[in-house]
Amino acid sequence: MQRKRRNRGKCSADLQVCQAGLKTCATGLDFQRFTVNMQNKIVFYAPGLKRYETSEFKQLTPENFLPISVTGTYCALDCDHCKRQLLRFMRPATTPGKLLETCREAVKRGTRGVLISGGCDLRGSVPLEDFFPALSYIKNRLGLKVFVHTGLVGNTQALGLKKASVDAVLIDIIGSDETIKEVYHLEAGVAHYQAALRFLTQHEVSIMPHIVLGLHYGKLRGEETALDLVSQYRLKALVIVILTPLLGTPMEAVRPPSCKEVGDFFKKARGRLPATPIILGCARPMGEYKQEVDRLAIDAGLDGIAFPSEGAVSYARERGLEVVFMESCCGLELPSPCLI
Amino acid sequence: MAKYEDVFLPDEFYYDHKDHLWAKIEGGKVRVGLDMFGQKAAGTAAYVKLLPVGKPATKGRSFGSLEAGKYIGPLKAPVNGKIIEVNQEVIAEPRMVNTDPYGKGWFVVIEPSNLEKDLEDLVQGALHIQTWLEKEYKEYKEKGLFAEEEKK
Numbered sequence: 314m315q316r317k318r319r320n321r322g323k324c325s326a327d328l329q330v331c332q333a334g335l336k337t338c339a340t341g342l343d344f345q346r347f348t349v350n351m352q353n354k355i356v357f358y359a360p361g362l363k364r365y366e367t368s369e370f371k372q373l374t375p376e377n378f379l380p381i382s383v384t385g386t387y388c389a390l391d392c393d394h395c396k397r398q399l400l401r402f403m404r405p406a407t408t409p410g411k412l413l414e415t416c417r418e419a420v421k422r423g424t425r426g427v428l429i430s431g432g433c434d435l436r437g438s439v440p441l442e443d444f445f446p447a448l449s450y451i452k453n454r455l456g457l458k459v460f461v462h463t464g465l466v467g468n469t470q471a472l473g474l475k476k477a478s479v480d481a482v483l484i485d486i487i488g489s490d491e492t493i494k495e496v497y498h499l500e501a502g503v504a505h506y507q508a509a510l511r512f513l514t515q516h517e518v519s520i521m522p523h524i525v526l527g528l529h530y531g532k533l534r535g536e537e538t539a540l541d542l543v544s545q546y547r548l549k550a551l552v553i554v555i556l557t558p559l560l561g562t563p564m565e566a567v568r569p570p571s572c573k574e575v576g577d578f579f580k581k582a583r584g585r586l587p588a589t590p591i592i593l594g595c596a597r598p599m600g601e602y603k604q605e606v607d608r609l610a611i612d613a614g615l616d617g618i619a620f621p622s623e624g625a626v627s628y629a630r631e632r633g634l635e636v637v638f639m640e641s642c643c644g645l646e647l648p649s650p651c652l653i
Numbered sequence: 654m655a656k657y658e659d660v661f662l663p664d665e666f667y668y669d670h671k672d673h674l675w676a677k678i679e680g681g682k683v684r685v686g687l688d689m690f691g692q693k694a695a696g697t698a699a700y701v702k703l704l705p706v707g708k709p710a711t712k713g714r715s716f717g718s719l720e721a722g723k724y725i726g727p728l729k730a731p732v733n734g735k736i737i738e739v740n741q742e743v744i745a746e747p748r749m750v751n752t753d754p755y756g757k758g759w760f761v762v763i764e765p766s767n768l769e770k771d772l773e774d775l776v777q778g779a780l781h782i783q784t785w786l787e788k789e790y791k792e793y794k795e796k797g798l799f800a801e802e803e804k805k
Contacts, residue, residue: 363696364798366726368715376796402696402723422796560697560748599720600700620725623718 354635356617357626360642361424362402362595369626370638377640379419380428381406383444388432392497394528396562400432409447416451426458427451428483428642437465437499441473448477460521460642465505471512481519481549484509486542489535492528503538510546519549523594526578527556527570536578540585550590553582553615555597555606569598572605579613592617655783657790660690662782663755667775669731670785675755676731676775683732683768686759687719687750690789694798696722698747703728703739703760710734710763712771717760719750723798728760732771738762 359365361378385405388397406412416427429448431439439462441448452459459479463470466484474482487493490502513520522543526536543551555575558567582591593610597603607625610618611632618625619642629636655662662668666688667676673691677684687695703717710716715727716736740759743749749758765771776785793799 363723363725375798
């Protein structure tokens with residue numbers, strides 16, 4: 314394995330491209346880095362969800378990307394891994410009028426994209442219906458990139474999102490009925506998530522599904538099933554995140570999945586989705602765990618990492634990868650001048 | 654004690670105007686921590702990494718790093734000198750940064766090399782601290798840099 318790593322990128326003349334889009338090496342070395350555009354590149358993201366600076370990558374404009382909750386801190390599900398904690402870090406805008414006002418002000422401050430999020434209702438959906446005209450205005454008139462956390466969606470919501478011209482829908486895909494019931498407290502099943510993917514695909518809405526590793530109290534349960542599900546659809550990108558035990562939740566003392574489990578999943582995902590960008594998303598435990606996981610993501614050939622840990626950028630460069638920085642949510646193409 | 658909204662800043666401390674680290678002079682040594690404003694903006698601390706005892710501290714350069722709900726970044730020294738004490742408790746229990754920012758939540762003690770000069774550009778004195786706090790608070794609020802609760 315070490316030999317493969319050391320040699321990565323050193324024999325590009327020998328690279329061949331197989332039908333699946335994989336780069337392979339005529340010398341027999343396994344070159345796993347590839348994307349649909351075949352670039353030997355990795356993108357590091359620092360969206361405006363938090364202020365961010367390492368010695369390798371400094372976010373210059375935290376206001377570039379703004380997360381907004383259309384339910385404030387309310388969520389009917391009160392999931393065990395979150396307990397509404399994540400909503401506290403978003404700007405509340407609980408009516409279409411407030412949302413427009415928030416976005417107009419954000420544009421004046423230089424914001425270029427928004428993440429429209431919120432808590433779920435009892436059906437597991439973020440209540441977005443009343444906001445569709447506002448979303449369309451924000452996208453088409455204010456010129457902001459619009460990413461939306463939807464939760465479960467039906468046909469009507471998928472159509473509304475299409476008409477609103479949102480840039481992409483971000484939806485957690487859960488592959489275990491047990492997890493849906495015990496963690497999300499939701500009377501639904503895996504089939505509902507599959508249906509949501511189908512409706513969004515039918516209406517040609519760009520999808521960036523998220524798979525949360527260890528969502529079931531740190532255990533891997535439905536993640537592979539979720540990977541199977543998303544693999545059946547055309548995705549803008551797959552985002553992988555890792556359970557981050559939050560204080561004040563029933564999972565605060567839970568141990569996240571081991572780095573080996575995480576690394577193995579990265580490889581499986583890469584193998585299943587050779588031509589789809591795969592991003593390691595914002596949510597993952599911090600400290601040394603994060604440093605190890607980031608290295609595993611680079612080794613597995615993932616295409617992007619949000620909020621990279623100290624050392625991840627140089628690790629990628631050592632492996633011959635071209636490094637790109639973006640001050641945006643993963644998947645959002647906002648070239649940034651913050652190269653160091 | 655300077656106070657604005659829910660933030661308190663002790664008058665006897667010195668403050669880095671940008672990074673909100675406090676410096677407390679103790680018998681010629683400088684104890685360093687993150688002020689209440691800084692921890693409110695950073696969110697719940699989850700990981701603290703600090704340089705070991707004996708390493709030099711350079712004013713404006715990193716002596717460690719903090720990862721929190723709304724902040725990932727360096728902790729920058731308010732003065733030049735040498736690190737002579739490191740708070741192992743805060744490394745083991747980062748949340749002390751939030752629960753006791755002026756007490757158990759300190760980071761390091763620095764033996765300063767040029768204290769008088771290094772203190773010059775730090776915010777100090779009750780009136781200045783109060784004015785600075787209010788200005789900072791309003792700016793952070795306007796930019797949405799605090800974790801906000803919904804207003805009913």
